[in-house]
Amino acid sequence: MKNFILRDENAVYFESKFSCDNVIFLKLGSDRYFITDARYTTEAKEFAKDCEVIESSNLVETAKEILIKNKIKKITFDPNDFTYALYTNLSKDLKTQFIQEPNFSKQKRIIKSDEEIEILAKAAKHGRKGFKELAKYIRKNGFKKSEQHLFFKGLEKMSQMGKLDLSFDPIIAINENAAKPHALPSKKKLKLNDLLLVDAGVKYKRYCSDRTCTAAVNFENFSFKREQKFKKHKHQKIYDLVYKAQLNAIENAKVGMKASQIDNLTRSVIEKAGYGKxxxxxxxxxxxxxxHEFPNINSKSDVIIEDNMVFTVEPGIYIPNEFGVRIEDTVVMKNGKAIIL
Known part of the structure; x- marks a missing residue:
């Protein structure tokens, strides 16, 4: 049974069903310790499961005391979660050997439980509702509004007026700005027949949704549905190609494949059409x-895809100074194949 120490909020939540922004979590054999300061102990005692909550004004010193008291010889940690200063302070004057294991918590979480998948499906449902509300706003009031204004409206509509946290700040990009995968909102204003890319997600019970839609801007029946009719021939051609690549991966992804093979299902379609670069x-x-969790679906990954893995399928084509198209859905592997959440 591995001893480990955690600092990352989501890793701690996974172990205890509660977290906060100042915590050290220790698992030593069958004992588990949630060390936090006085701001969080009341909630921690109420919500943290299967662990002893310890209030401390110096988390590092308290963690060291527990390691010494339990005569811990070895403990695993994720170097990504610790600053150099914190690690130095923690490991100083201790006989405990600290063993680096990058991303060990994410590795534990790579296969989701059925309960987690239900929560992720609900997050996706809330995310879809947010996209519908944003589309409704654009139909009625989006004309001549800047990306910055639409970004603000994206925050409002996706969060359902503040009821939900967002997975990340939305990306809302018009025409040539959409050629930047992580575009920042500008003063560029939305016009008829523009191309609009929106990448957004929400959290439900801390679990994230993630979706990207690219849409043709018309104001009678504007929507983020997958079937889009663009006025410009090149917009339509690239949109149809990206959608074909995405569907090729979703329809043909199978349990037992390497992640790199799923990447190839999108990439090969785009490369064959001459847009690989x-x-x-x-x-x-x-x-x-x-x-962003595991598995990574990229050309170098040898990870074998298994049932209950959840990941995005999001091919894109970005033509600098012209426009970009990305189409993204989150899928779960169930009974050997990919199902859109």
Whole structure:
């Protein structure tokens, strides 16, 4: 049984069903300790499961005392979660050996439980509702509004007026700005027949949703549905190609494949059409408590895809100074194949 120490909020939540922004979590054999300060102990005692909550004004010193008291010889930690200063302070004057294991918590979370998948499906449902509300706003009031204004409206509509946290700040990009995969909102204003890309997600019970829609801007029946009719021939051609690539991966992804093979299902379609150099990121990433988890769906990953893995399928084509198209859905592997959440 591995001893480990955690600092990451989502990793701690996964172990105890509660977390906060100042915590050290220790698992030593069958004992588990949630060390936090006085701001959080009341809630921690109420919500943290199967662990002893310890209030401390110096988390590091308290953790060291527990390690010494329990005569812990070895403890695993994720170097990504610790600053150099914190690690140095924690490991100083201790006989305990600290063993680096990058991303060990994310590795534990790579296969979701049925309960987690239900929560992720609800997060996706709330996310879809947010997209519908944003589409409704654009139909009625979006004309001549800037990306910055639409970004603000994206925050409002996706969060359902503040009821839900967002998985990340929405990406809302018009025409040439959509050629930047992580575009920042500008003063550029929305016009008839523009191309609009929106990437957004919400959290439900801390689990994330993630979806990207690219849409043709018309104001009578504007929507984020997958079937889109663009006025510009090139917009339509690239949109149809990206959608074909995405469907190829979703329809043909199978349990037992390597993640790199799923990446190839999108990439090969785009490369065959001559746009390979404009597909500048991986096909997808795992989604869970973190917006980016395992498995990574990229050309180098040898990870074998299994049932109950959850990840995005999001091919894109980005033509600098013209426009970009990305189409993204989050899928779960069930009974050997991919199902859109």
């Amino acid at each position: 404009y597909f500048i990121h991986s096909t997808g990433h795992g989604v869970g408590l973190d917006i």
